[in-house]
Amino acid sequence: MYNEKVVDYFMHPRNVGEIPDASGVGEVGNPRCGDVMKIYLDVDSNDVIRDVKFETFGCAAAIATSSMATEMVKGLTIDDALKITNKDVAGELGGLPPQKLHCSLLAEEALRAAIENYKQKKSGIPETPFCDACCNACGAFEADEAPYVAETSRVAG
Numbered sequence: 001m002y003n004e005k006v007v008d009y010f011m012h013p014r015n016v017g018e019i020p021d022a023s024g025v026g027e028v029g030n031p032r033c034g035d036v037m038k039i040y041l042d043v044d045s046n047d048v049i050r051d052v053k054f055e056t057f058g059c060a061a062a063i064a065t066s067s068m069a070t071e072m073v074k075g076l077t078i079d080d081a082l083k084i085t086n087k088d089v090a091g092e093l094g095g096l097p098p099q100k101l102h103c104s105l106l107a108e109e110a111l112r113a114a115i116e117n118y119k120q121k122k123s124g125i126p127e128t129p130f131c132d133a134c135c136n137a138c139g140a141f142e143a144d145e146a147p148y149v150a151e152t153s154r155v156a157g
Helices: 004-011 060-073 086-092 098-123
Strands: 024-029 036-043 049-057
Touching (some): 036 060, 036 098, 049 060, 060 086, 060 098, 086 098
Antiparallel strands (some): 024 036
């Protein structure tokens, strides 16, 4: 099912772990398959990614794409890192089975989330917590909120 490179990146993932006091952190998940990816960035004053780490809970493809994405962005500027797509990640791995392409999309989205978090921190504007009306403490009710729809159509193909 998986090619040798995907198996290698799953069995010997690169850049696993956490960066304490990271410049940016992004976490995404796919409720359908249960994969969760968290990417940590250490960015220097010139917006160059000096270090990147990940923690992923998921299948072999999720771990392999997280690992590959971190390898691809290390040493890049934030702007260049934003140009990396899920198709790039899957391509660097030599391809993924069609039913696992969503993992490369999660890797792209986790990276983008980490970069957005970095930009937000750098701007000095306080982060606004996301509310999905789960506890109704803010007075909003789930019935009043638009339902969350997971994006599953934007994968490499």
